[in-house]
Amino acid sequence: MYVSGNAIAAHPRRQLVAPQGFTNRDFSVVIATHNRRHLLARAIISALAQDIGAPEVVVVDDASSDGTARYVTTAFPDVRFHRMEHQGGPGPCRNTGIELATGQWVVILDDDDELRPDALRTIATRLSAFAELGRYPVFKFRRTDGVLTVPFQLSRVPDLLSKERRGEFVSVWNRAQSLALKCRYPEHRLGAEAPLWIELADRFGLPTWADCIGIMHRDAGQWLLRLQTDIPDARDRAEIQDSILRLLLPHQADPRVAAVIAERLLISGLYWLMAGERRRALQRAWMLRRRNPRGAAKLVVAAGLPRGVIVRRFRARRDREDLTSAPPVETGWS
Numbered sequence: 001m002y003v004s005g006n007a008i009a010a011h012p013r014r015q016l017v018a019p020q021g022f023t024n025r026d027f028s029v030v031i032a033t034h035n036r037r038h039l040l041a042r043a044i045i046s047a048l049a050q051d052i053g054a055p056e057v058v059v060v061d062d063a064s065s066d067g068t069a070r071y072v073t074t075a076f077p078d079v080r081f082h083r084m085e086h087q088g089g090p091g092p093c094r095n096t097g098i099e100l101a102t103g104q105w106v107v108i109l110d111d112d113d114e115l116r117p118d119a120l121r122t123i124a125t126r127l128s129a130f131a132e133l134g135r136y137p138v139f140k141f142r143r144t145d146g147v148l149t150v151p152f153q154l155s156r157v158p159d160l161l162s163k164e165r166r167g168e169f170v171s172v173w174n175r176a177q178s179l180a181l182k183c184r185y186p187e188h189r190l191g192a193e194a195p196l197w198i199e200l201a202d203r204f205g206l207p208t209w210a211d212c213i214g215i216m217h218r219d220a221g222q223w224l225l226r227l228q229t230d231i232p233d234a235r236d237r238a239e240i241q242d243s244i245l246r247l248l249l250p251h252q253a254d255p256r257v258a259a260v261i262a263e264r265l266l267i268s269g270l271y272w273l274m275a276g277e278r279r280r281a282l283q284r285a286w287m288l289r290r291r292n293p294r295g296a297a298k299l300v301v302a303a304g305l306p307r308g309v310i311v312r313r314f315r316a317r318r319d320r321e322d323l324t325s326a327p328p329v330e331t332g333w334s
Helices: 006-010 037-048 068-075 090-100 119-128 175-180 194-203 234-251 255-274 278-288 293-303 307-320
Strands: 027-033 056-061 080-083 105-110 138-143 152-155 169-174 206-215
Touching: 027 037, 027 090, 037 056, 037 068, 037 105, 056 068, 056 090, 068 080, 080 090, 090 105, 090 175, 105 119, 105 175, 119 138, 119 169, 119 206, 169 175, 169 206, 194 206, 194 234, 234 255, 255 278, 255 293, 255 307, 278 293
Parallel strands: 027 056, 027 105, 056 080, 138 206
Antiparallel strands: 105 169, 138 169, 152 206
């Protein structure tokens, strides 16, 4: 059963006043989607049903084949809709959505999640009291699966890898600033946003609040990081790990960063082995030898095994633990 925008009119909310200097029209909510017509209404309605009034909502369809275009344009005629010609992943969709948006503040919402009714009011309240709005391209607010143990943190690279800040956060982009600085999501079909957040934390810091504005759901059914995609995409995933390593190595003096570098070297080596690149895997083992001698030894031994054996052992390990969980940085749509 699909819900339309009429559901919002049938259950009107008492509209509240936004903090001084903000209105609902200052916000755009960008939703990237691919073949999730059955879930999309929840995200759209949550964006439109904000207690300070409906913002602009921009849905960018990543070349879906399930009738998403017809559904959105029919059920939600007030929503701006754009369809990508070719499937490229969440990054290109979100970049396009930010470019199409007209609001000063662009909220990125996953198509299988929803915003709390007070999300925009909470954002406006925090931003209105923040002294350096023009300095930062993006701001972060907690999602239900995110953890921040302090009310506010200007997150730097080591903070992204700490126990105090972990899980997923909702991104709120200063549209003009992000476009001027050319801050963009990775043009990668796998999502892989961790390098973006590490780079921005290094360049600017990520202003992050513990206020929860987003609700995560786990009923999507198809995740970018599912095991089924690990083997065919092994080369791409290895390159993503290496890009994370390049960004983390300048910060390796911090123990929190050093521990994650060791984990990422091992994961990179495993992906290179599954991609059939034993030489690169052995290079990662050499880099790992002092950080994690046991892990380095395992990589060396694995490099001598047939690829089929490596894949089977990798699958078994993925059944026990999530090899994509470190560092605990937002990674992309689920």
